[in-house]
Amino acid sequence: MDTLVSVKRVVKVDDPSKLLGGDVTSATKFKSVSALLRSTRSGKLAAEFEGDGGPVVYIRLNYKGKTYAVGLLSDHSHVIGAESEVEANEVLDAIFKKARKAES
Numbered sequence: 001m002d003t004l005v006s007v008k009r010v011v012k013v014d015d016p017s018k019l020l021g022g023d024v025t026s027a028t029k030f031k032s033v034s035a036l037l038r039s040t041r042s043g044k045l046a047a048e049f050e051g052d053g054g055p056v057v058y059i060r061l062n063y064k065g066k067t068y069a070v071g072l073l074s075d076h077s078h079v080i081g082a083e084s085e086v087e088a089n090e091v092l093d094a095i096f097k098k099a100r101k102a103e104s
Contacts, residue, residue: 002081004048005088011072011096013057018102019095026060036071045069048078063094070095 013019016027030036032054037046040058049056049071057072068081068091079088 003083004078004080005082005085006076006078007085007088007092008076009089009092010075011077011092011099013059013072013095013099014103016057016059019059019098022098023063023094024059024061024098027057028059029055029057031055033071033073045080048080052078059095061091061095063091 013027013029016029019027028036028039030039033049033052033056035054036056036058037049052071052073055074059070059072061068061070066081068079070080070091071078072095077088077092079091082088082091
C-alpha cells in the first residue's frame with residue numbers, strides 16, 4: 001500500500017453514491033472501520049486505520065493521474081497515496097468540491 005497521510009480535516013459526505021463517476025471510482029459508507037476492513041480484507045489497510053472507530057466513508061479516486069483511497073471519519077481523514085499533508089489536502093479539496101456540487 002502507498003503512503004498514508006492523516007489530517008485533522010473533516011469532509012462531510014451525506015450520500016457517497018452521488019460522488020460516483022468521473023474521477024471517483026468507488027464511494028461507500030460503512031457503519032464502522034471494522035466493517036470497512038471486513039469488506040476489503042486488507043491487512044495493510046487494517047494497519048493504517050488501526051485505532052479508528054466509525055462510521056467511515058471510503059472513496060477511491062483518480063486525481064491528477066494518481067490513484068488515492070480516502071477514509072473520511074468524523075474527526076479526521078486518511079489519504080492513502082498522498083506523500084504530504086499538502087497533497088492530502090488537495091485531494092480532500094477535490095472531494096469537498098465534488099460533494100458540494102452533488103448536493104446542489
